[in-house]
Amino acid sequence: MTLLQAEHLTVNRGGQEILSDVCVSFEATGSTAIIGPNGAGKSTLLKSLAGVLTPTAGRVLFGGKDIAGLSGAARARAIGYLPQQFQPYWDLSVADLVRLGAERGQKKSGGDIDSIVAGFELTNMSKRRWSTLSGGEGSRVLLAMVLASDPSVLLADEPGASLDVRHRIALVQGLLRRSSKSASIVVMHDLDLAFRFFDRILLLNGRRIVADAPPRELIDDRCLDEAFGIQFERLETAHGPLLRAI
Amino acid sequence: MLFGAVLLAACAGNEWASPADLGRALSGDQTMWSLLLIRWRLPRVLAAALVGTLLGASGAVFQGVFRNPLAEPYLLGSAGGAALGSTVALLVPLGVSQALSLPLLAFVGAWGSTGVVLAVSRVAGAVDAAGMLLAGVAVAAVLGALRSYLMLALSNEAVSLQAVLSWVLGGVQTPTWTALAMFALIAAGCIALTMPLARGLDLIGLGEIMATGFGLSVRRFIALAVVVASLSVAAAVALGGLIAFVGLAAPHIARWLVGPLHQRLLPAAALVGASLVTLADAVARAALPPAEIPLGLVTALVGGPFFILLLARKRRS
Numbered sequence: 001m002t003l004l005q006a007e008h009l010t011v012n013r014g015g016q017e018i019l020s021d022v023c024v025s026f027e028a029t030g031s032t033a034i035i036g037p038n039g040a041g042k043s044t045l046l047k048s049l050a051g052v053l054t055p056t057a058g059r060v061l062f063g064g065k066d067i068a069g070l071s072g073a074a075r076a077r078a079i080g081y082l083p084q085q086f087q088p089y090w091d092l093s094v095a096d097l098v099r100l101g102a103e104r105g106q107k108k109s110g111g112d113i114d115s116i117v118a119g120f121e122l123t124n125m126s127k128r129r130w131s132t133l134s135g136g137e138g139s140r141v142l143l144a145m146v147l148a149s150d151p152s153v154l155l156a157d158e159p160g161a162s163l164d165v166r167h168r169i170a171l172v173q174g175l176l177r178r179s180s181k182s183a184s185i186v187v188m189h190d191l192d193l194a195f196r197f198f199d200r201i202l203l204l205n206g207r208r209i210v211a212d213a214p215p216r217e218l219i220d221d222r223c224l225d226e227a228f229g230i231q232f233e234r235l236e237t238a239h240g241p242l243l244r245a246i
Numbered sequence: 247m248l249f250g251a252v253l254l255a256a257c258a259g260n261e262w263a264s265p266a267d268l269g270r271a272l273s274g275d276q277t278m279w280s281l282l283l284i285r286w287r288l289p290r291v292l293a294a295a296l297v298g299t300l301l302g303a304s305g306a307v308f309q310g311v312f313r314n315p316l317a318e319p320y321l322l323g324s325a326g327g328a329a330l331g332s333t334v335a336l337l338v339p340l341g342v343s344q345a346l347s348l349p350l351l352a353f354v355g356a357w358g359s360t361g362v363v364l365a366v367s368r369v370a371g372a373v374d375a376a377g378m379l380l381a382g383v384a385v386a387a388v389l390g391a392l393r394s395y396l397m398l399a400l401s402n403e404a405v406s407l408q409a410v411l412s413w414v415l416g417g418v419q420t421p422t423w424t425a426l427a428m429f430a431l432i433a434a435g436c437i438a439l440t441m442p443l444a445r446g447l448d449l450i451g452l453g454e455i456m457a458t459g460f461g462l463s464v465r466r467f468i469a470l471a472v473v474v475a476s477l478s479v480a481a482a483v484a485l486g487g488l489i490a491f492v493g494l495a496a497p498h499i500a501r502w503l504v505g506p507l508h509q510r511l512l513p514a515a516a517l518v519g520a521s522l523v524t525l526a527d528a529v530a531r532a533a534l535p536p537a538e539i540p541l542g543l544v545t546a547l548v549g550g551p552f553f554i555l556l557l558a559r560k561r562r563s
Contacts (some may be wrong), residue, residue, distance in 0.1 A: 052455060052458040071461075072458075074461075077461070080459075083453075085453075086456060087453065088451060088456075089451045089452075089453070090448075090506035091506060092448075092505075092507065096505075097452075100448055100452065103445075104460040105460070146459075
């Protein structure tokens with residue numbers, strides 16, 4: 001069943017077209033990686049799907065309803081958007097940050113924040129302030145904030161781009177853990193992880209989707225080389241095929 | 247803390263009173279001294295506390311909205327507008343009592359100029375924090391020029407510049423008990439409007455994109471918060487003139503005491519602001535009897551170094 005759908009999305013900013021007539025739909029479960037060169041429109045597509053950016057033309061449907069017609073509260077609870085960069089201005093504690101995520105879009109406060117914090121295995125750092133967290137800890141807290149309201153879609157923009165490979169893998173696995181019961185759509189720069197962990201790959205280039213296929217099918221397609229403006233060598237490894245730039 | 251400040255301030259003055267004197271005055275004693283305390287000193291002390299409450303709370307809102315530690319209540323033109331309004335009230339013969347026209351015009355000037363700032367930033371298509379700050383600076387410059395012109399053109403021996411100057415330097419008027427009750431109602435209304443902003447201020451502190459993702463309509467919220475906070479500032483200005491520094495310092499001190507979440511920060515900043523203004527007003531009345539130092543000078547002269555001291559200790563620890 002289709003949960004999230006973009007219809008003829010076009011986004012202009014400062015007289016420039018960033019996305020051009022993009023149509024795509026996502027099921028209620030499964031994981032999708034959005035890949036493509038810089039400036040292809042990946043982040044803009046993700047923000048439009050999340051409803052934090054209003055498209056110039058076209059619309060986004062969530063559960064068949066125009067997302068622009070949803071209240072901010074309803075949208076915020078149903079859709080988890082994890083931005084590329086996050087730097088809170090006030091030095092809040094981990095528990096307070098998770099609380100803001102868990103209570104978003106709700107009038108009432110309360111609820112058992114401790115058990116939510118425990119669910120993300122953050123109990124031992126719940127009283128620490130944001131400024132004391134390492135990069136890996138910070139990205140786990142951010143993910144917990146976004147997932148704390150148990151959204152039916154997670155949209156993540158290059159999570160863990162600045163992390164070392166072990167933490168990046170742990171983070172990607174963390175956000176895909178829910179993809180058996182909800183949808184995860186993730187902008188990925190790391191092609192290795194994109195082809196290894198995701199069910200479906202969207203390739204964006206020049207403001208459009210140029211390929212939409214499972215990783216096994218896409219990996220041999222020459223459109224990858226064309227999109228990134230580079231030649232890839234396809235290597236067979238024990239863990240599946242691997243792309244290497246040459 | 248606030249209670250202690252009020253008690254101390256009620257005792258302090260041209261002539262010091264003991265807490266026992268206060269107790270007698272409050273229990274209906276009819277001596278001259280008790281009547282003086284009841285009629286003059288207590289309303290003044292309570293008015294100072296109310297002004298400080300409004301400045302502290304609105305300062306916290308401004309710092310939250312603009313996510314800037316230097317933000318303060320007079321940021322968006324309200325100081326310039328209030329000063330212009332008071333100059334008009336003091337220098338232009340309006341045919342109404344100044345006791346009425348002064349607070350009224352100061353209020354109108356303070357709120358009106360913030361309205362102008364909002365309108366300018368909207369017309370300029372810059373309804374974000376930076377756009378509003380820039381519009382605020384521009385509007386303040388225009389208002390300042392207008393006021394200087396009025397002062398040059400209208401002052402003569404009969405209406406002195408000193409009256410204008412001393413108003414701008416801040417000083418809590420001594421209200422009648424009726425006026426005080428009215429002002430207390432207005433202040434309570436302002437605080438009641440301010441408290442529901444707490445969650446939005448928390449969210450906007452996560453950054454505008456994250457706040458949007460968490461369901462906050464950022465532009466609408468900023469405009470709402472600015473309008474509500476400016477209402478508090480205008481009310482404070484009408485009764486207390488321009489009191490430097492309290493709206494800047496109170497939220498910082500409150501943040502050290504209760505942390506950055508606004509549900510607790512807003513009331514704490516209000517209480518700290520009330521304590522600061524009450525104490526400063528006591529100093530203003532008691533330091534150089536029988537003269538009275540302008541309150542704004544006390545808050546800046548005493549408050550400035552005190553705040554730097556706190557800041558240094560906090561940074562080192």
